[in-house]
Amino acid sequence: MNEQNHILLSVRDLQVRFGNPARPVRAVDGVSFDIRRGETFALLGESGCGKSITALSILQLVPSPAGHIVNGQIHFQGEDLLLKSESQMRHVRGNRISMIFQEPMTSLNPVMTIGRQIGEVLVLHEGLAGRALQDRIVGLLDAVGIPSASRRLNDYPHQLSGGMKQRVMIAMALAASPDLLIADEPTTALDVTIQAQVMDLLAKIQQEQGMSILLITHDLGVVADNVDHVAVMYAGQVVEQARRAELFSNPLHPYTRKLFAAVPGSHKRGQKLDTIKGSVPPLDRKFTGCRFAERCDDAWMRCYEQVPRWLFLENDDPHGIRCHQYDASIDDRPSLTRHAPAEAKSSVERASQSAGEPLLELQDLKVHFPIHKGLFKRTVGHVYAVDGVNLQIRKGQTLALVGESGCGKTTVGKALLQLIRPTAGHVRFMGKELTELSGESLRRLRARMQLIFQDPFASMNPRMLVRRILEEGMRAQGVVRSEQERAERVTALLNFVGLPESAAERYPHEFSGGQRQRICIARSLAVEPALLVCDEPTSALDVSVQAQTLNLFKSLQEQIGLSYLFITHNISVVEYLAHQVAVMYLGRIIEQGPVAMVIDTPSHPYTQALLAAVPRIEGKRGEAKIVLEGEIPSAINPPTGCHYHPRCPLAEPRCHTEYPSVRRTADGKQVACHLVPGVD
Amino acid sequence: MNRYFSAFWFRPLLAISFITLLLAVGPELLGVKSAYLTTDKLIFVLFAGIVLLVSYIHQKKHLLEPWRQVFRQRRAMISLVVLVTYASIGMLDSIHFRTPLPDSGHDNQQYSVESLSVLDVMLDRLRSQEEKTYSAPFAAYLYSKETITHADGSQSREYPRLVYGGRHLADPARDRAGDILRTSLIGIVLGAVIGKLLCLLLAWRIARASQQKVMALWWQIWKGQTELPWRSLFLTLILLSIAITSAWMLSKYYHVFGTDKVGKDVLYLSIKSIRTGLVIGTLTTLIMLPFAILLGILAGYYRGWVDDVIQYLYTTLSSIPGVLLIAAAILSIQVYISTHPELFTTGTQRADLRLLALCVILGITSWTGLCRLLRAETLKLRELDYIQAATALGVKNFVILGRHVLPNVMHIVLIMVVLDFSALVLAEAVLSYVGVGVDPSTISWGNMINGARLELAREPMVWWSLVAAFVLMFALVLPANLFSDAVRDAFDPRLRESR
Structure with missing residues (x-):
């Protein structure tokens, strides 16, 4: 068997530089890998490691004049793509290699129907026209699972949901039957349930058409489920490369091992998550040693002085690595330390399971947004964003609110803080009814409940010094009156969240995403809150930074007994941090209870499907999966009966007409489903 | 404090x-x-x-x-x-x-009804040199003809000489061009000198602010090696001061833009x-x-x-x-x-x-x-x-x-x-x-x-x-x-x- 014939794309020593030539940023620095026919190859890495630039280089789409490819070869079916002219590349792009992007919302032209957009590719590369063109477009839309495709042809992108748009993007990418599909974070902007649908679709199409996929992602879970071969990138280089099974069972490079350790999950409850110290080094300098050395626990002198070479370990499975520790020609290697994670469960963990009086109680909370239409802005309907939510958070506990995007979980958070006034229902916080408070008394009480946002870049005023940002709450609440004390308080807060004192005199843009999130946490803590509402606080962060942030949340709870309402879609974070879980669907809670019960033995069919859709590192491949069909319905006119029945595989006639009452199960959960027997 | x-x-x-x-x-x-x-x-x-x-x-x-x-x-x-x-x-x-009006008493000082500005005082010459009516820029004669009575009692209609514009010229037709050239040359030289002095003063300020040697900075500026384009500023300054001084010199003897x-x-x-x-x-x-x-x-x-x-x-x-x-x-x-x-x-x-x-x-x-x-x-x-x-x-x-x-x-x-x-x-x-x-x-x-x-x-x-x-x-x-x-x-x- 000739190995050469199987290789579709081969990248050799690719180097891409950005910025001014005197001090270039080496975004990609000597990357080599091969993709075989019909396989899925993943480039895995944190943001800024050069994985997207590598993909763009293959299509010669590196943003110019800022960036340029300075060296390397990219052989695709025997031709070097880097030697091709722009006009020759146009025949390759979209035709033999096509690409799908992260943001389906912005990748489609909003003023063209989807039929025309797909047709454009076909006309260009296959010269189809008329009837044949129509048929082919319908065929493609069918293939990517868009229902009643012939009617959808004339839809505009805004008429489709996010998942549908991504399907259209895939249909466009597949239009010319490419040999290689580059998927740059194809599911990052989508919900887990939709992510599962899209990844399944890609796998199915790959089987049918036999193309190769280059998958670019930062999500270990996605890689664990869907790929054949993985290359881990760090700071512009590939540091480890192996078959998926080999890499996941036997990660060798210290960076890869750290990445795995940083992923939260139920088995890590009560222990600190492993983090990677420091941050990715700036790429505008020449490296004399290993790029990971400064952050590596196992680094020794040689790691700083000599650049590690690319090694091929011939175990059972070929395994490439860039690390001195595995270089047999080096004799001063120290013995490997495999850090066993500390097993000790913290005492708080046990204690807080049951104790604590209720800090916050939501009773039948409703938030309806009126829809105005016409000249006189008549109310023609409502968006039932939150429609009768009952929740309880005890002191020192964490309640996780889980659900797909659009289910109303963020609105719950804002409504309980009275940032959006609820339409009906009660919010009782520290014994006070918040919905009846207004003006000064509400302003005073705001200090006790704070909000942490998803996007650490938008949550601080770019024109204020960190000191001023931290002092803002203290001034507004009059917590600390004297200037001197405030300054001390700022220093203490910064220390508390693990930032240097000098941070106070800097502006937010000088910090990385993780550090900014810490500043936001410090800002909330300045007014001594009892409750933190965290709205997807880690979803904009890389895995290693996420671990640092989660550790901080955990230690805050242990030290000052904070309660959290954790709004998230990340199940592994829930397993790691939460005591109670509430699953939300279309404005209502459908299942809630202790984390172990809900996650391990979900009762509601929706919870089961949601959990099944979550890609897992430790999960076995080939396990029967419930793929949730369709998407969350509109909250303007929710389905009659149980909101979930149109997607529920187990729906009975009763589910179509009658909303199930909440019932208690034997294991202490509250579930709203006709099929779950209650105990009372 | x-x-x-x-x-x-x-x-x-x-x-x-x-x-x-x-x-x-x-x-x-x-x-x-x-x-x-x-x-x-x-x-x-x-x-x-x-x-x-x-x-x-x-x-x-x-x-x-x-x-x-x-x-x-x-x-x-x-x-x-x-x-x-x-x-x-x-x-x-x-x-x-x-x-103050000159003829009013000391204890009951009366003031002129016309208010002047500092600029008026500086441009006093321009302000007070009024002609009778229109005259073209740099003209020595009025725009319109007037009846002039000669010493011998005869009258003729001709363009009278201006009161101020070109009054120092014996024969405007012959001397005017040379005189304008000469005066503006003096103006240009003077302007260049004043401009350069201004630039030196400015360079001294910049040097003091950035703690550099004045002369070193001076050369850096003229080679265009500074972060801010001081050279362009200096050149504009010199050109502007040339324009102003020439206009000033010329306005002594002429109405540069004519009269209204x-x-x-x-x-x-x-x-x-x-x-x-x-x-x-x-x-x-x-x-x-x-x-x-x-x-x-x-x-x-x-x-x-x-x-x-x-x-x-x-x-x-x-x-x-x-x-x-x-x-x-x-x-x-x-x-x-x-x-x-x-x-x-x-x-x-x-x-x-x-x-x-x-x-x-x-x-x-x-x-x-x-x-x-x-x-x-x-x-x-x-x-x-x-x-x-x-x-x-x-x-x-x-x-x-x-x-x-x-x-x-x-x-x-x-x-x-x-x-x-x-x-x-x-x-x-x-x-x-x-x-x-x-x-x-x-x-x-x-x-x-x-x-x-x-x-x-x-x-x-x-x-x-x-x-x-x-x-x-x-x-x-x-x-x-x-x-x-x-x-x-x-x-x-x-x-x-x-x-």
Whole structure:
């Protein structure tokens, strides 16, 4: 068997530089890998490691004049793509290699129907026209699972949901039957349930058409489920490369091992998550040693002085690595330390399971947004964003609110803080009814409940010094009156969240995403809150930074007994941090209870499907999966009966007409489903 | 106490108080009576505001950085020199006083009804050298023929010699060209020397501020190796001082831009017009800004009925033709002025009120554009997380508006203000031409153009008033536009990202 014939794309020593030539940023620095026919190859890495630039280089789409490819070869079916002219590349792009992007919302032209957009590719590369063109477009839309495709042809992108748009993007990418599909974070902007649908679709199409996929992602879970071969990138280089099974069972490079350790999950409850110290080094300098050395626990002198070479370990499975520790020609290697994670469960963990009086109680909370239409802005309907939510958070506990995007979980958070006034229902916080408070008394009480946002870049005023940002709450609440004390308080807060004192005199843009999130946490803590509402606080962060942030949340709870309402879609974070879980669907809670019960033995069919859709590192491949069909319905006119029945595989006639009452199960959960027997 | 010395406002405030003191008691010491007009006072306030703002920006790194980017552009530096020159002329022309009448008694001192400015005193020669009527630039003879009675009693119609223009020439036809050349050469040399001295002085200041050797810096500047394009600034400075000194030297013997219908020097008129143009350009903005900013961010932040009211207000206002509104307002001011003559001691004051009224009415009609932009930007900002976070921290609404919203829309305000300036200077010319602009007695480019309009039909054509007004206006508006382009490039976030 000739190995050469199987290789579709081969990248050799690719180097891409950005910025001014005197001090270039080496975004990609000597990357080599091969993709075989019909396989899925993943480039895995944190943001800024050069994985997207590598993909763009293959299509010669590196943003110019800022960036340029300075060296390397990219052989695709025997031709070097880097030697091709722009006009020759146009025949390759979209035709033999096509690409799908992260943001389906912005990748489609909003003023063209989807039929025309797909047709454009076909006309260009296959010269189809008329009837044949129509048929082919319908065929493609069918293939990517868009229902009643012939009617959808004339839809505009805004008429489709996010998942549908991504399907259209895939249909466009597949239009010319490419040999290689580059998927740059194809599911990052989508919900887990939709992510599962899209990844399944890609796998199915790959089987049918036999193309190769280059998958670019930062999500270990996605890689664990869907790929054949993985290359881990760090700071512009590939540091480890192996078959998926080999890499996941036997990660060798210290960076890869750290990445795995940083992923939260139920088995890590009560222990600190492993983090990677420091941050990715700036790429505008020449490296004399290993790029990971400064952050590596196992680094020794040689790691700083000599650049590690690319090694091929011939175990059972070929395994490439860039690390001195595995270089047999080096004799001063120290013995490997495999850090066993500390097993000790913290005492708080046990204690807080049951104790604590209720800090916050939501009773039948409703938030309806009126829809105005016409000249006189008549109310023609409502968006039932939150429609009768009952929740309880005890002191020192964490309640996780889980659900797909659009289910109303963020609105719950804002409504309980009275940032959006609820339409009906009660919010009782520290014994006070918040919905009846207004003006000064509400302003005073705001200090006790704070909000942490998803996007650490938008949550601080770019024109204020960190000191001023931290002092803002203290001034507004009059917590600390004297200037001197405030300054001390700022220093203490910064220390508390693990930032240097000098941070106070800097502006937010000088910090990385993780550090900014810490500043936001410090800002909330300045007014001594009892409750933190965290709205997807880690979803904009890389895995290693996420671990640092989660550790901080955990230690805050242990030290000052904070309660959290954790709004998230990340199940592994829930397993790691939460005591109670509430699953939300279309404005209502459908299942809630202790984390172990809900996650391990979900009762509601929706919870089961949601959990099944979550890609897992430790999960076995080939396990029967419930793929949730369709998407969350509109909250303007929710389905009659149980909101979930149109997607529920187990729906009975009763589910179509009658909303199930909440019932208690034997294991202490509250579930709203006709099929779950209650105990009372 | 010490922290007050180091505060950014300390030194500028000291300087401002000193200048205020000087303006208050200076005229008395010199034996004249100060006669500041309302617009004068507003200009001083504006100047003080700018000084404070500059020193505030100077100590804030994030505010200074975009300004450094502005001045890294050569066109901005060149424009700045020209604009500062114009502004200084305008300032000098804003210090008004009245001279004592010589024949009044000492204890009951009477003052002249005509108020002069410092600039008038400096340009006294230009002001007092009046001819009989039109004369062309550099002419030695009047524009129109007159009947002259000769010594022998015979009469003839010929072009009489001018009283001042070219009076030192024995035979203008023969000597004039050589004399002009000679005088302007002297002017050029003198200008170059003065310009270079100014540059050296400036270089010394820069060197002291950055703690470098003066001569080393001097050579660096001329080789163009400095971060900011000082070389362009120096070259402009030298060229400008050459132009000014040559004009000064020539105006000793000639009317450089000719004279107007009543024999006034056109160069003098066009220089006096600078103040009018600047007042219109700056005070109007000053009047418009509070409306635009306050209403814009209130509408965007509170939404609901506040937004509705403000939107109705500005859509109504902006659908009335601007000229109509301005004409109506100016006419009613006119009526007010003529029915209350006792309120004004001098004619200048009367004219000044009308100028101020024009600024106000222009300001009231022109805030809608900026208001719209600010409303839209605030609508976007109020949804941002940091505003939500401030609300959640219990910060009061007005504090949020002042601390979080306003600083983040200031770049739009700045861009609009500099863009509007040149449009307003041009608007003055157009409105005066139509007849609803400044008072006819106010010297302005618009009035000059209006006066020149009819004379264009004469033979030979009287073109010089028009050209003079055009040249000076162009020399102000072009740098203003270039400068505003540079400002927009540095402040507009969309443009910043694309670099």
